[in-house]
Structure formats: C-alpha cells, structure tokens
Amino acid sequence: MRKLDSMMALALGLLAGPALAQTTVLTAHRIHTMDAARPQAQAVAFDASGKILDVGDAKDLLARHPGAKRLDVGNATVVPGLIDAHGHVSGLGWAMLTADLVDTADKAEILERLRAKEKELKPGEWLIGRGWDQNDWPEKAFPTAADLDAAFPGRPVWLSRIDGHAGWANSAAMRAVKRDLSGSWQPDGGTIRRDDKGQPTGVFVDNAMALVDAAQPAASDATAEKALSLGMRAAVEHGLTGVHDAGIPLEELHRYQRLADRGQVPLRIYAMADGNNAALESLCRNGLYRHPSGRLQMRAVKLYADGALGSRGAALLADYSDDHGNRGLMVMSPEELAAAADKAHRCGVQVATHAIGDRGNRVALDTYAKALGKDVESDHRWRIEHAQVLSPEDLPRLAQMHVIASMQPTHATSDMPWAEDRLGPQRIVGAYAWRQLRDAGTHLALGSDFPVESVDPRLGLYAAVSRSDGKGLPAGGWYPDEKLTAFEALRGFTLEAAYAGFAENEVGSLAPGKRADFVVLAEDPLAVPEAALRTLDVRATYVDGKAVYEAKKK
Numbered sequence: 001m002r003k004l005d006s007m008m009a010l011a012l013g014l015l016a017g018p019a020l021a022q023t024t025v026l027t028a029h030r031i032h033t034m035d036a037a038r039p040q041a042q043a044v045a046f047d048a049s050g051k052i053l054d055v056g057d058a059k060d061l062l063a064r065h066p067g068a069k070r071l072d073v074g075n076a077t078v079v080p081g082l083i084d085a086h087g088h089v090s091g092l093g094w095a096m097l098t099a100d101l102v103d104t105a106d107k108a109e110i111l112e113r114l115r116a117k118e119k120e121l122k123p124g125e126w127l128i129g130r131g132w133d134q135n136d137w138p139e140k141a142f143p144t145a146a147d148l149d150a151a152f153p154g155r156p157v158w159l160s161r162i163d164g165h166a167g168w169a170n171s172a173a174m175r176a177v178k179r180d181l182s183g184s185w186q187p188d189g190g191t192i193r194r195d196d197k198g199q200p201t202g203v204f205v206d207n208a209m210a211l212v213d214a215a216q217p218a219a220s221d222a223t224a225e226k227a228l229s230l231g232m233r234a235a236v237e238h239g240l241t242g243v244h245d246a247g248i249p250l251e252e253l254h255r256y257q258r259l260a261d262r263g264q265v266p267l268r269i270y271a272m273a274d275g276n277n278a279a280l281e282s283l284c285r286n287g288l289y290r291h292p293s294g295r296l297q298m299r300a301v302k303l304y305a306d307g308a309l310g311s312r313g314a315a316l317l318a319d320y321s322d323d324h325g326n327r328g329l330m331v332m333s334p335e336e337l338a339a340a341a342d343k344a345h346r347c348g349v350q351v352a353t354h355a356i357g358d359r360g361n362r363v364a365l366d367t368y369a370k371a372l373g374k375d376v377e378s379d380h381r382w383r384i385e386h387a388q389v390l391s392p393e394d395l396p397r398l399a400q401m402h403v404i405a406s407m408q409p410t411h412a413t414s415d416m417p418w419a420e421d422r423l424g425p426q427r428i429v430g431a432y433a434w435r436q437l438r439d440a441g442t443h444l445a446l447g448s449d450f451p452v453e454s455v456d457p458r459l460g461l462y463a464a465v466s467r468s469d470g471k472g473l474p475a476g477g478w479y480p481d482e483k484l485t486a487f488e489a490l491r492g493f494t495l496e497a498a499y500a501g502f503a504e505n506e507v508g509s510l511a512p513g514k515r516a517d518f519v520v521l522a523e524d525p526l527a528v529p530e531a532a533l534r535t536l537d538v539r540a541t542y543v544d545g546k547a548v549y550e551a552k553k554k
Helices: 002-021 058-064 089-097 107-118 171-175 209-215 221-237 250-261 278-286 334-347 358-377 409-415 419-430 434-439 457-466 486-492 495-500 530-535
Strands: 024-032 040-046 052-056 069-072 077-080 082-087 127-132 157-161 166-169 190-194 200-206 240-248 268-274 296-304 350-355 383-386 404-407 444-446 518-521 538-543 546-550
Touching: 024 058, 040 058, 052 058, 082 444, 082 495, 089 127, 089 221, 089 240, 107 127, 157 171, 157 209, 166 171, 166 209, 171 200, 171 209, 190 209, 200 209, 221 240, 221 250, 221 538, 221 546, 240 250, 240 296, 240 495, 240 538, 250 268, 250 278, 250 296, 268 278, 278 296, 278 334, 296 334, 334 350, 334 358, 350 358, 358 383, 404 434, 404 495, 409 457, 434 444, 444 486, 444 495, 457 486, 457 530, 486 495
Parallel strands: 024 069, 024 077, 082 240, 127 157, 240 268, 268 296, 296 350, 350 383, 383 404, 404 444
Antiparallel strands: 024 040, 040 052, 077 518, 157 166, 166 200, 190 200, 518 538, 538 546
16 A cells, blocks of 8 residues: 555656646744644645745645655744834935944034044045934934034035934035025924024934935936945845835835845835825826836825934923924825825825824824725724834724834834823823734734834844843843734734735745745744843745845854
8 A cells, every 4th residue: 555655756856847846835843834734844835936835844845746856944933924013215325325323322423423424535525424322322312514624624524323314414515505594483393402593503303304315416227226226125134025115205116116126025025105295196197006026015104294203303292201292294295194184085096104203193093094084994004103102092093094113123122211291191101102002902013113113023023022222131122012912023023014015825834825035044933031132043034935045154
C-alpha cells in the first residue's frame, strides 16, 4: 500500500510538473499566522506569484506539494509582514539626506552636527536638518535665529522639529522669505513666534512653516525620487512589508508610479492624498488608484485638524496646563475640514484626519458624523490619525461611529516626560489610551509616524506592551493600565493595519488566498520578555514570496 501511495505521488508530480516546480514551501520552527482559523503552523506553501496556497503542518504540506521548492528557515519564527499604519516615506529619506538632529541634548550639539553637514554643501546651498526637540534641552524653551546666526551668518539654515510641526530658521533663511514677517499678523492655521517688538524669533509653527518652505529652492526630481527609495529601503530592512504613507502630493504619487513601473517598490505603499488638493481631485476625477503590481495604491485623503502637543499646537478644549491662555490651533478650520470630508465622501475616498488634542479629535469626529450622515453605520473605515488626547465623552464615539484609531505607541514613550505638564492630571487619563479604545471595540491600527519616531516596528511593539523607555523606565510602565498584550500589539501592526487599508483579505495574516508577505525573526515575539522586543533579530523580509531584505549572516 505504501509503495502504491509513493507511485501515485510520483505520477501526480510528473503530471503537474511545471506548476508544482513553481510552488515554494516555507518551513519554520513556528509560524504565527494571525489567522483565527489556524493561529499557528509550521509551513506555508505559495506559488510563483506570491499567492498563499496552503498553511499547516510541515510534514503534511511537503507531502501535498512533493515537487515544491523548499525554503526552510530553521529554528526561526515567521510572522505576517509588519505594516506601519502611519509613516512618511520621503520624509524618512530626506532625513537620511540632511542633517540628523534627533536626540541632540542641547543647541551646542546641534551646531556641531550642522557644521559637520555644511562641509558637504556648495556655497549658497541651504543647510537643512530635522529632529530637534526643545523638550530635551536643559532650558526646554524654543530656540531663536540668533542661536544659528553666529555660526551661519550668510547660509540659509532651516531645521524641522522632531514632530514636523515647527521649524527653526536663521536670519538668512528668513530674509529669503518674500514677505515681511514682523508685526502681529498670523497665517491661517499657523504661528510665527515673535518677540515683544513684533520681530520674528525664527520659530514657525504648523502652517507658518510654509512661508520658509516656499523660499527654499526646489529639490530636483531625481533627488526626491532618491529620498523615496531610501525611505522604502530602510522600511524593509526593519521588517516592514507595508506602509501607509500619510499625506503625499500628486507629484509624489507620480514618483511612486515611476518606481513601481520599474519594479523598484519593494513593499506595499498605501498612499494618502495630501488634503483637499490635486491628489484628491485626481481620485474624484479618475477613481481610486491601484498600480497593476499591487505594490501601490491611493484611496484615502489625509486631513489635519490641529498641530502637535510638543510644540503646543494641538487644539485643546481648555488651556494648556503649562501655558495659560494657549489652547493650541486648528491647522484646518472646521469649515475647511467639512468641505474636504464632504468631497471625499462623495468620491468614495477614505478620510484620515490628524487629530492630537481633545478639541482636534472632537472637531474631527463631529465632522465625520455630519459628512457621513446615515453612512456612519457603513463600512467606511474613516480614521483618526494619532487620536492622542480624547475627552471621556468622545472616547467611546470612535467605536460607535466605526472610526479606526491609527495610533503610534512610541509617541507615548517619547512624550511621557512632559505630556502631563501640558495636559494636567485629569486630561492625561484620556491620552495615549490604547487599552480604553480597544476595550471599547475600536479598531486599533499601529504605526510609528516615522521619521518623527524611528521606522523600527520593534520599538513600537515594545512601547505598546511596556509603556516604558529603552531603559525600562518608569518601572512597570507609564499609566500601565493602557498597555497592550504582545499579541494585541502584533495584531495592530499586521491584521488591524491591513484592515485600516481595506487589505485584510490580501495581507495582515498568513492564510490561503492571501499574499506571501512575511518576516523571519530569530526569536518569537509572543514568547520573549518584553524588553527583548526591542532587539528582535530580523533575518529576512519577504513580499509576494520574494526576499526584499536578507540580513548578512553573522
């Protein structure tokens, strides 16, 4: 009988020949599928196009696919491809091309890094940097142009804050702005910080940054394309198989398209249009966009309710606890938000709104309720990006309205040294409220907001389960009742992120019919101590069954 079975298997293999030869069977010590029907497996079979055919026991799959190619990763753990539900790919690439100011302890260190970067520049070329955070400095106060002028009297210097919601210019950069920056006027949705004589200090918040941005010479298209490529390469090297690129102009979509046409998009990009501008108009005119490769699509629009907490631009319902009289600002007015949301709804475009303060979140939710009307009960999957500070009465509204909370765990651990100073002891209870939102039934898609935070999803997994910094402080976690379990955190970076991009039937878990997007890890993220999540060994990243990153063998 055994001999007959062997002969039948051989005959089937000869008959199916070429088809079976194109099948690959992945085997591993453990595979976390994130599929409720079969949470764990030891093997996955997929075809040459990267479509999963079979999931299960290694011995069974090898028997069912006798002519298949074998991909054995040994004593490793495989998880579905990690998806960052909120990042900025070109921003990450530009950060790699400009002066890196992240984790600078004071202005002296910033000047040191800028002088080193200046050596690479041509005469007259702008000196660009990103990553400063006055909260990390001894004085914890905004800088001024004078802090830069002595070192760079003639070269324009323009430095973005870590959150991208404030910029720091020297006098040469401000002179390049073709408008008088003095006086008491302010741009809509932004703030020019001025001294008591009405002169600009050099710090521009939110929409005011556009004044200096417009004065900066435009980068070449080749350089902008290089930034995209660098950002995507960094993403896959950290185990990401997908990124929701949160707000790009139409010309950036065209750059992506050119790269995708050349087969140079190594992961799945879920791009969002940048507000009520040309990209949204294109979606309304031409329909939702998807590249034939399956690696690029745009079917969402990113709107801005308010600014950021670190620069005191997040819109609050009451004054900042550490800045009496300041309630932040709305980057888009409620009327502008309503017009954009109504337009997106008419065009079948998903809306994702940046909202950090409790007022910003309330305005966003109110806008959604009015724009969606009776469709609020439908499968619209509109999103709040960050959902960082929620009043008690608004927190349950997300689940009630079927709104997704797209949140970034590392924001909490980065902000915890000063967040309560901004909000006070009452409001902080509704901030970074992952557990409250999840327990209320809200879909929780996780990401990083890179380059505001690191692109590394391991740091997000660790922050979600520990609510502690890299040194394990505070012991037991900051407001530990809001922690997620390791499984919930992994789900947030896989199946929930896929759901937020209408892709849960394609990616986010490993199951027949889905794409073979997965990450090979040396350790099991659901079994290691929480501190070990930060240093998981990413051995390889696969998209459509093909390796897009493989670590060098040690």
